[in-house]
Amino acid sequence: MAIGVKVMKRPEKQVSYVRATLKGMVLTFKHMLEKKVTMQYPEQKSTDREHGLGTYSLSPRWRGTHRMLTDEQGRSKCVACGLCEFACPTDCITIVPGELEGAGIERYPEEFDIDMSRCMFCGLCEEACPEEAIVMSREVELTTYERSGLTFQKEQLLVPEKLLERRLQFLRSEYDRESAPARREEA
Amino acid sequence: MTPELKGFLLLSVIKMVIVFTIIMVGVALLTLMERKVSAWMQNRHGPNRVGWAGLLQPAADGVKNILKEETFPAQANRWLFTVAPALSFIPALLLSAVIPFAAPLPVDFDFTLGPLGRFVHHGPMPMVVADLPVGFLFVIAISSLGVYGIALAGWSSNSKYALLGGLRASAQMISYEVAMGMSLIPVLLLSGSVSFSTIVAQQQAGLWYVMPLFLSFFIFTIAGFAETNRLPFDLPEAESELITGYHTEYSAMKFSFFFIAEYANVVTVCAMVTTLFFGGWDIPFTDWDRSGGLLPTLATWLVFFLKVLFWVFVVMWIRWTLPRFRYDQLMALGWKVLMPIALAYIMVMCVAIYVVERVLGITSPVLASLALFALNVGLGILVFGLLDSGVFIRGSGYRQQERLKERGARTARAAVAG
Numbered sequence: 001m002a003i004g005v006k007v008m009k010r011p012e013k014q015v016s017y018v019r020a021t022l023k024g025m026v027l028t029f030k031h032m033l034e035k036k037v038t039m040q041y042p043e044q045k046s047t048d049r050e051h052g053l054g055t056y057s058l059s060p061r062w063r064g065t066h067r068m069l070t071d072e073q074g075r076s077k078c079v080a081c082g083l084c085e086f087a088c089p090t091d092c093i094t095i096v097p098g099e100l101e102g103a104g105i106e107r108y109p110e111e112f113d114i115d116m117s118r119c120m121f122c123g124l125c126e127e128a129c130p131e132e133a134i135v136m137s138r139e140v141e142l143t144t145y146e147r148s149g150l151t152f153q154k155e156q157l158l159v160p161e162k163l164l165e166r167r168l169q170f171l172r173s174e175y176d177r178e179s180a181p182a183r184r185e186e187a
Numbered sequence: 188m189t190p191e192l193k194g195f196l197l198l199s200v201i202k203m204v205i206v207f208t209i210i211m212v213g214v215a216l217l218t219l220m221e222r223k224v225s226a227w228m229q230n231r232h233g234p235n236r237v238g239w240a241g242l243l244q245p246a247a248d249g250v251k252n253i254l255k256e257e258t259f260p261a262q263a264n265r266w267l268f269t270v271a272p273a274l275s276f277i278p279a280l281l282l283s284a285v286i287p288f289a290a291p292l293p294v295d296f297d298f299t300l301g302p303l304g305r306f307v308h309h310g311p312m313p314m315v316v317a318d319l320p321v322g323f324l325f326v327i328a329i330s331s332l333g334v335y336g337i338a339l340a341g342w343s344s345n346s347k348y349a350l351l352g353g354l355r356a357s358a359q360m361i362s363y364e365v366a367m368g369m370s371l372i373p374v375l376l377l378s379g380s381v382s383f384s385t386i387v388a389q390q391q392a393g394l395w396y397v398m399p400l401f402l403s404f405f406i407f408t409i410a411g412f413a414e415t416n417r418l419p420f421d422l423p424e425a426e427s428e429l430i431t432g433y434h435t436e437y438s439a440m441k442f443s444f445f446f447i448a449e450y451a452n453v454v455t456v457c458a459m460v461t462t463l464f465f466g467g468w469d470i471p472f473t474d475w476d477r478s479g480g481l482l483p484t485l486a487t488w489l490v491f492f493l494k495v496l497f498w499v500f501v502v503m504w505i506r507w508t509l510p511r512f513r514y515d516q517l518m519a520l521g522w523k524v525l526m527p528i529a530l531a532y533i534m535v536m537c538v539a540i541y542v543v544e545r546v547l548g549i550t551s552p553v554l555a556s557l558a559l560f561a562l563n564v565g566l567g568i569l570v571f572g573l574l575d576s577g578v579f580i581r582g583s584g585y586r587q588q589e590r591l592k593e594r595g596a597r598t599a600r601a602a603v604a605g
Contacts, residue, residue, distance in 0.1 A: 032228055
């Protein structure tokens with residue numbers, strides 16, 4: 001027998017429709033008394049802190065809108081290397097680099113725009129990023145009243161690292177990164 | 188026109204309005220109940236956004252259906268296509284006219300209303316729109332008319348799916364009509380009357396007919412499911428094979444009318460089960476419900492309502508439990524199982540009623556019912572035992588085993604020959 005073929009054990013004797021019907025009715029009635037599993041969406045969200053990691057959690061594989069991580073000082077971890085801009089198949093990332101004096105790093109993004117109306121959520125930017133600066137979150141609500149609202153600026157994207165810990169761990173295992181990139185020396 | 192006739196007409200109109208309103212509102216709420224029950228059985232919440240706990244959902248659906256575009260398929264027979272929903276809808280509502288829904292209410296009035304003249308009514312008013320002496324035959328006759336609407340809808344749409352649905356509906360309803368009618372003959376034998384009021388009165392005197400006539404109840408319920416095209420017999424609709432069958436081409440309110448008709452039919456069948464086998468509006472273990480007056484009438488009304496609601500729930504319960512029958516299984520069940528059982532049951536009950544009433548001379552209705560009940564327990568064990576014995580119906584694994592055995596024998600023969 002081939003591997004993985006499930007052989008059903010079908011009843012040979014038993015039978016009347018009556019008995020099977022009653023059995024089924026007992027089963028469905030039991031289900032009536034059980035807890036409901038539906039998430040009540042606008043009230044409960046999979047991104048909520050209390051639900052997000054519990055009953056209705058999205059998988060860590062889920063690619064929502066981007067977030068840019070910040071370090072302990074609240075500064076963006078991005079070094080404006082432009083790899084994500086280069087990797088992006090839809091050209092939705094625009095980086096304007098600026099120079100920093102005496103911060104241990106020389107470049108930082110003066111502007112970092114993501115045009116979400118073009119983004120296809122492929123996650124290549126996240127894969128390309130050597131600094132774990134750009135990460136996809138669980139956020140899914142993108143509706144706005146104007147198109148301009150879909151262009152996310154750097155300031156809208158900044159979040160502290162600990163909020164996306166789960167996704168980061170997933171990324172490290174998925175892309176065989178051993179750990180977080182080495183901390184920069186502070187000047 | 189005599190004042191008595193005018194009083195009678197006035198009361199009839201009032202009863203008509205009340206029954207019509209209750210049926211229409213009830214049917215609307217039943218669509219919500221169906222969705223709620225199905226949701227609960229699948230660990231979901233069901234509609235809960237419109238109004239408190241979704242109670243206004245039927246209203247929202249109604250508004251939506253009225254505002255939607257009405258489509259007519261090209262080549263459809265315009266006239267029949269329009270009339271068909273009404274044809275299935277009217278018989279469904281007509282049936283509710285003859286079912287007594289509460290204890291008779293004594294009404295006395297004698298007044299003059301301007302140019303309309305004098306209105307007079309004295310004595311108990313039966314709580315049924317039309318207390319027909321042939322109520323029972325009326326139901327059997329009208330319930331068969333519902334199939335015209337469905338068959339015509341299927342035919343006039345000029346669509347293969349709709350036509351197949353209509354054909355299935357007519358074949359199914361005609362087949363099950365036979366078993367249904369047969370299963371009700373024992374009820375007539377036992378009650379000696381075709382009037383619903385008498386049948387209810389007989390059950391109050393003795394036991395509810397579900398006890399002395401259990402197999403009738405069983406067959407009637409199954410045939411009732413088939414008559415109303417509910418799962419497990421919803422072959423005329425059959426979403427997976429016929430993309431909802433006869434109403435494939437319907438949209439907007441015309442589509443809604445088929446649904447209203449279906450639920451009205453469900454209510455009627457449940458009311459029939461209640462009236463014929465569960466004592467109608469009778470409150471068990473008391474004679475107070477027949478004492479006359481406003482309070483007993485309201486109480487019996489409530490009891491009748493609860494009984495019907497229970498059976499409606501059972502209908503939904505079964506719908507969300509069982510899958511659909513195959514077409515040949517449906518026909519086999521109707522003609523080869525239910526009809527012979529119903530015929531045999533008529534003969535057995537004829538003899539049994541004769542023996543109990545004439546030979547044994549039991550006159551007390553309760554004792555007679557109990558004697559018949561004892562017989563029914565025996566018959567029930569026999570019938571269900573035979574059905575369950577694995578001789579008439581075998582499990583699907585049996586044929587698989589047979590095939591395997593045959594294949595084994597063939598290989599063995601080949602080995603010997605080779």
